Structure formats: structure tokens, C-alpha cells
Amino acid sequence: MESKEYIESGILELYVYGLLSESENDEVAAMSNKNPEIKTEILAIEKAIINLSSSFSPFISHSQFEKIKAQLELKHGKVVTMRDRSNWSAYIGWAASILLLIGIGYQYSKVNQANNQVATIEKEKSKLQETVVDLETKNKQTETVLNVVRDETNTVVALAGQAVAPTAKAKIYWNKQTQVVYVDASGLPTPPEGKEYQIWSLKLQPQLTPTSIGTLANFKDNRSKVFAVEKTGDAEAFGITLEPAGGSPTPTMEQLYTLGKV
Amino acid sequence: MTQEELLPLLLRKEERAFTLLYDMYSKSLFSIITNLISDREEAEDVLQEVFVKIWKNIETYNQSKGRLYTWMLNITRNAAIDKLRSKGFNNSQKNLSSDNFVHLLDDSNKLTNRIDSIGLREFVNKLKPKCIQLIDLLFFKGFTQQEASDELKMPLGTVKTQNRNCINDLRNFLKV
Numbered sequence: 457m458e459s460k461e462y463i464e465s466g467i468l469e470l471y472v473y474g475l476l477s478e479s480e481n482d483e484v485a486a487m488s489n490k491n492p493e494i495k496t497e498i499l500a501i502e503k504a505i506i507n508l509s510s511s512f513s514p515f516i517s518h519s520q521f522e523k524i525k526a527q528l529e530l531k532h533g534k535v536v537t538m539r540d541r542s543n544w545s546a547y548i549g550w551a552a553s554i555l556l557l558i559g560i561g562y563q564y565s566k567v568n569q570a571n572n573q574v575a576t577i578e579k580e581k582s583k584l585q586e587t588v589v590d591l592e593t594k595n596k597q598t599e600t601v602l603n604v605v606r607d608e609t610n611t612v613v614a615l616a617g618q619a620v621a622p623t624a625k626a627k628i629y630w631n632k633q634t635q636v637v638y639v640d641a642s643g644l645p646t647p648p649e650g651k652e653y654q655i656w657s658l659k660l661q662p663q664l665t666p667t668s669i670g671t672l673a674n675f676k677d678n679r680s681k682v683f684a685v686e687k688t689g690d691a692e693a694f695g696i697t698l699e700p701a702g703g704s705p706t707p708t709m710e711q712l713y714t715l716g717k718v
Numbered sequence: 719m720t721q722e723e724l725l726p727l728l729l730r731k732e733e734r735a736f737t738l739l740y741d742m743y744s745k746s747l748f749s750i751i752t753n754l755i756s757d758r759e760e761a762e763d764v765l766q767e768v769f770v771k772i773w774k775n776i777e778t779y780n781q782s783k784g785r786l787y788t789w790m791l792n793i794t795r796n797a798a799i800d801k802l803r804s805k806g807f808n809n810s811q812k813n814l815s816s817d818n819f820v821h822l823l824d825d826s827n828k829l830t831n832r833i834d835s836i837g838l839r840e841f842v843n844k845l846k847p848k849c850i851q852l853i854d855l856l857f858f859k860g861f862t863q864q865e866a867s868d869e870l871k872m873p874l875g876t877v878k879t880q881n882r883n884c885i886n887d888l889r890n891f892l893k894v
Contacts, residue, residue: 466882473857474788474795485782501885502787503894505857506746511838512822513745514752520762521740524769530733 462487463497472501594679601682604629604638613694615714620698621645626714628655628694635687639696641672642681644713647698654699656707657691660717666695671703693717721786728776736773743787744769747794753819753858754798764801768794795860818854841891848872849884856881 462468470476471484488495604610613628625643630636639655647653652673656666670685672678697704698711719738727735748765755761771793779789820842842850851870855861856877867874 464879464882466878466880469881469885470856470863470878472785472788473860474784474792475856475860475862481784485784489782498785500889500894502785504885504889504892505853506743506787507892507894508838508842508853508888509747509749509819509858510745512753512819512842513749514758514822516744516748516762516765520765521744524740524766525736527766527770528736528773530736 459487459491459493463494468494468498469501472498472505597678597680597682600684601640601680604682607631609633610638611718613716613718615694615696615716618712618715620711621713624713626696626716628716630688630691630694630718632689635689637669637685637688637691639672639683639685640681641675641683641696644681644696647672647675650701651698652701652703653696653713654703654707655685656695656697657688658693658695659690660692666707668703668705668707671699671701673701691718725776725779725781725786728773731773736769739772740769743790746787747790749819749822750791750794750858751798752822753817753854754795755801756817760801760805761798764794764797767801768797771797792860799860818850819858820850820854838891841888845884845887848880849887852877852881852884 467476467480467484471481476484484494484498488498607629610629610631613630615626615628617624621644624645627640627643629638629640637655637657641653644653652671653675654671655669657669659665659667667688668686669688670683672683672685675681693716695707695715696713697707697709698713699708719742724735724738724742728739744765747768748761751764751768752758752761755764768790772790775793779786783789848870852866855866855869856863861869863874863877866872867877870877872880
């Protein structure tokens, strides 16, 4: 009944006309949301008044409609719409191709970056391999040296410094059974450029007979300074002289660095 | 198509929304304009202006504050009144026109294309003169209850209910 009174008051007509104060207006709007009866009434009033006013409208020429559309920049007609659509798809096409180009550029730089990384890693890998090989070589050398030193069957001959180099010293490790000879040259100074140490096995009786059993090539590069030289079976003493690179047929006695008897 | 269905289309600025909007409301709003502005060309200018405003400001329409039609109605009345003022009419809207909306019938005689399929105009001629005046002032011209009461020398308290009775007559005729 309350809504009936409300409806009969005539306020809904003024609501549709747009004549209410803001607070009255809000009240009716709220009521119409809550009460379907009021809502229906508002719609009916609106329909009636739109009908009434429409029927009193003078004829409006179609050009008005077109003029307003033109002002609003609304396209009309099929041809224009089609053109619009093709423009639209062209924009999409351009946007897509630009995106594609950007994508390709990005991928290209990514690939380059990856390639560079691979190259760097390859370099590092080969460096590491070199290091490993180097270490293995050193390791083997060290092992060899240790084996030589530890081998109890070896005869150790200490060679003492001579007139040219009183502080020089060397050791010969000689396995009489296998005849293998190692020289520990760590007590010798580094030979000058173009010179090499030459190892001699000496026979003292019946006369002093030196036999070359090799030179210590790559003296600098051998860190352990233990060198394998040629085999000998009948040495009575060992001597080391400094000779021109490649060695000499006979020892240069003035350049005898060390000497020792077995 | 109801206003509730039309509004989302308008907000999406769909072209067909404009066509629907125009079909549904251009006549009603143009009658408001021509009732205030007798000059045909100026009335058409205002009609254009009104639809441009509706289209461009549709985001500012607040559904919880009232009907979409009412919102458009206010835009239309204000645009027409602004136009009159800019043309040097007295700035009181009560002096705008002594004619009521029924005079539009006479003007439209020269227009060949007018049809009144529902015979509404004939019915209006049978409406009580008080009803024509009330609907003209309140609905077409946007007078307040007080202004209508002054103009028609009618007690303020009866303006609202009298108008209600007139609209009821109209609804009975239209069966809405």
C-alpha cells in the first residue's frame, strides 16, 4: 500500500521529466531499485511521454542523421566499412611485421650472445685441457723422479763441483741391471744460451775413456731437473761438462762442472 | 531495445548504438527543441549539438541517478534554452514561448511526410486544456512545480497530482 501511495503522489512523473531535486531524485532511484512495482510504473510513464512527444516531432530529414554521424566521425555505408576494415587489418599487419622484426632482431642478438658464450667456454675448456695435460705431464715427471729416487736397485753417484763451478753438484741414479741412467741436475746452474750440459760415463782403467750418454736438452723446461739419459753398463765414474748445444764428441775438460766415482 | 540494453552499446561507442539511439529518441527530443525554438534551422543545430553531447558524454551518465532518457531530456532542454539565450531572448525561461506543444501540429502541416499512426494528436486535442498546459510546462519546457503553479495559477500541492491524472489519461489511451 505504501508504494501505491507513493505512485499516486505523482512524484514518478516528475522523476521521468527530470524535475526533482537531487535528494528527491536519489530517493526515487533507490525506491525503484528495491520495488519492482515502482520500476514498472516509471517505465510505463516514460513510454507514454516518449510516445506523446515523438508524435509531435516535426519531420526530421535523413540528412540530420548523416550530419551528426559526420560530426561524430562515425563511418557509414558498406564500402567505407570495408575500407575501414582493410585499414584495420593493414595496421595489424604492420604491427605484426614490426613485432616480427623486433623478434627476429632480438633472437639474432640472443643467438650471437649464445655463440660468443660458446666460443668463450670453448676457449676456457681448451685452456683447462692444456692445464690438465700440463699437470699430468708434471705429475708423470714427478712420479718418474720419485720412482728413480726410491728404486733401491739404483746406484747413487754423487758428482762434486769442479774448478769451473766449485758449488755445482749433481747426482746420477744408475741401475746396473737395467743399465738405465738418470741425472739429477738440480744442483747445476742454468746453462747459458747455446750451451748444453753433456753427460759422460767414464772408464778409469786402463786409461780414462769418456763415453757420451746424452745431453740435457730443454734444461729450463724440465722443472724437476731429473733427466733420463742413455744406458750404460760399465761406467766407473760420471762427469758433466758444458758443451755447445747438441754436444761434443769428446768432453771439453776446461768446462768440467761435476765429477764423481761410482 | 530497452535503455538497459542500449547503454552498454553506447559505452562501447558502437556505430549501430548511435543508429539505435537516434531511432529511439531523436523524434522525442526534437519535439522538445522545436517546442522551444521555432526557427527550423536553429532547432536542427541544437538537435545535432544534443546528439553529439550525448554520444561524447555518455560516460558521465550515472545509472543510479536516474533514467537515461531523463538524462538526455535534461541535456536537450538545457541546450535549447542556451541557444535561445544566446540569440538574445530574455533569460527567464518563463518568457520563452507562449505556445504549447500542440502548436507543433500547425507548423507541421507543410511537412508532407508526417504520419500519426496512433492518432495520438487527435487524442491530445481532446485532452483537457489544463493537461496540455501542465505537460507542456513540466515535461516540454522543464518548469518546476512552483513555476508551473505560478504560471497556471494553480495551487502548488495539486500540480504533481494533476499532472499524474493527465499522464494516466494518456496511458489509458496508449494502453501502457
